[in-house]
Amino acid sequence: MIEKNATSERVLNPPSYVRVLRTNLSKPTTLISFILLFFIIFCAIFAPFIAPTNPYDLAIVTILDGRLAPGEEMLNGTIAWLGTDGAGRDVLSAIIYGLRTSLIVAISSALIALSIGLAVGLLAAFYGGKVDSFLMRIVDIQLSFPAILVALVLLALLGKGVDKVIIALAIVQWALYARTVRATASVERRKEYIQAASCFGFSNTRIIFKHLLPNSISPLIVLATLQTAHSISIEATLSFLGVGVPITEPSLGSLISNGFDFILSGAYWITVFPGIMLLATVASINILGDQLRAILNPRFTK
């Protein structure tokens, strides 16, 4: 038997972060999406400091500012760069705050779904046999329903609210994480370092959390990134349909929905600008996720 020559892989390829930066900064598409993503996250975090106005402060908003075209001045002197909507809220500020809601919902639901999916997948992979079959059939059943349908039903039951949307999205997504982690964990389970750990007599809990988990989690990082993008668009759909986040904390989807009524009368900016922002957000997260997937490809990992 020949000893695998791992030196070539190790030495010829630069470390991961260099590769990430190199690939992303070289092509125009990825460069733009990288910059865009940083900008979006920055805006979402520092929304109160960046947005020109607070569109949900009922003391400031007045309907006399309604439907101003982009670039026109509002009553209190600030310029509405992207125009205002029907109720007089500055569209630019609304977008910035809306991004924040969308991202919070997406990231929280992704994290919760990841935790649930990770637990289920690891248990299924470790114990195998009947446990594995049972859990995976539940996953299959869950995945056979369309995501929006399940979300609609859940939200009809749970009612409106940001937290309810997060729960609904988490329930919709966990099965995908479970299936992915179970595949990787099954392979790792058969490897000899897990068997060695059983030889030492370590408890099953310890083996699952200390040995199996850290080695099964890398595909989930890519999945979580891509699923975040997917959640944003599901949540936008739900809000557009009116069952998502409440009016007081709108997300990009609600903004699009609200502006929909005005398209035909000429005030296109109320729908189009949030729509473009949604597109840009989802696209840049997807592109980043794709890059991550290519870089974290098992060919290059330890």
Add this chain to the structure above:
Amino acid sequence: MEMSQLLNISGLDVSFPSYYGSIYAVRDVSIVLNPGEVLGIVGESGAGKSTIGNAVINLLEPPGEITNGDIVFQGQNISGLDDKEMRSIRGQKIGMIYQDPQTSLNPLMTIGSQLLETIINTTDLIGKPAIKKAIDLLEAVGIEQPELRFKAYPHQFSGGMRQRVVIALALAGNPDLIIADEPTTALDVSIQAQILDLIKSLCRERQLGVIIITHDIGVIANIADRVAVMYDGSVVETGVVHKILTTPEHNYTKSLIAAVPRGDMKLDRFSSIDYIEGGHKEHKRINLESHWLGRKLKQDSSEVAISIEGLNKEFIIKKAVLPRNRVYLKAVKDVSFSIKKGESFGLIGESGSGKSTIARLIAGLTIVDKGSIKVFGQETANKGRNKEVSSAQRDLQIIFQDPYSSLNPRMRVQDIVAEPIRYYKTTSSNSEVIQVVRDLLNHVGISTSSMMKYPHEFSGGQRQRISIARALASRPKILICDEPTSALDVSVQAHILNLLKDLQDEMNLTMLFISHDLPVIRQMCDRVAVMRHGAICEIATTNSLFDEPKHQYSKHLLELMPKINF
């Protein structure tokens, strides 16, 4: 320079530019080959032998490139040729045989069509004459009923037959030079002999030049006329095979030959292998009385370490709802043997004989169907009920075969070795744990400065050392070695086997050593059991097995053992 020389490589340098700087895979290599001659290039992993083969035919894996030197083939310098000109040489003048017959053939094409493709592209034949030539080639490489096999697919052939087809493909263009890169490594010992004979006879008949690249000195002794020994990218010694094997001059060649396990007598240790790994430090013996490793909770008085009675294990290979339709594979059939305390017991058999299954049954990793396993008198067979691992079970540790998957890739080496100590709290404080771990790692040959590294930063041999240190960390009395050196180079194997011998000596360990390699068993074990298809054929002391085998199968195995004339 004579015009009759087939291939003359002079001053070849091959480098791989990388983020960290250029790496020289091949440094200043000069090799000469004449027609009708078999030249062997021998060396261990990373020596650069395959790189030379790829450089000649200009198929270096990017970003590799030839930075210096000339390759003169039949009077023409081919090192600087571009791809288009090389294409007329590849196949027609130089043929290549790679290691893995499984992946060398296109699984979607019949072997007939693959042969025809090569023949049509490299010679002027088309149509019926091409088919006739293909059939002649198949016959020449020893495939029976070539007209019928012509329409068969690669998966319908066995490994040895596939390699013959690959050889036929290499010969299809009537080349003058054949480069064979580890052609028999993936094959069984018996098939290996046939393929090597085939290559040798073809070489003599057609007056071809053959370069055979291998890590196995047995293959060189069998087939090569001259040999070039490579180490770390350079040729350290070259000459006629018989002379090099009997009177090697360079220290590396001496180490390499000394590291090959001898099948004719048992040596105390593998000696004079110090050239490799930059000189191994003297192994310091530990004093069991005062060392942490000697502190045990209770002493065992029983003389028998492991006793196995009527062990049985089946695996389901075809599941079905009705029990009578299920198909079982009897992996272990009624196996019984016992190992005395302090003894070194060997288990030998070919792949699929059940030896690894027995190791896992004894360690409690697999559920036992029937039978009993007693470790120091205590019954430890895992019959499926989820019970706590008994302390007797912990006295038994396994060293696994694959060094690349037996260490947790996300844990530092220090933590990996310390884990059993910390879990069972066998020391009084954390600083003592670190001290013990450092001690253990030094004892197996890993330096203190590497303690905080991750497993992927170590070579295969070093990883096995770390596995051994980890096994020792739970203070076992019995060590099961499941083919611990099969995945390692021959010199690294010698070091690891020396280490195991030393450890067994110092700590009076009982050892169950599993292998498919007879010479290794000879060196390591006192008694041996020969297994075949799950059952034991013969149990005997090593000397009596090798001198007077009683069972038919044992005799068969001994015949297949490669012999190197010293």
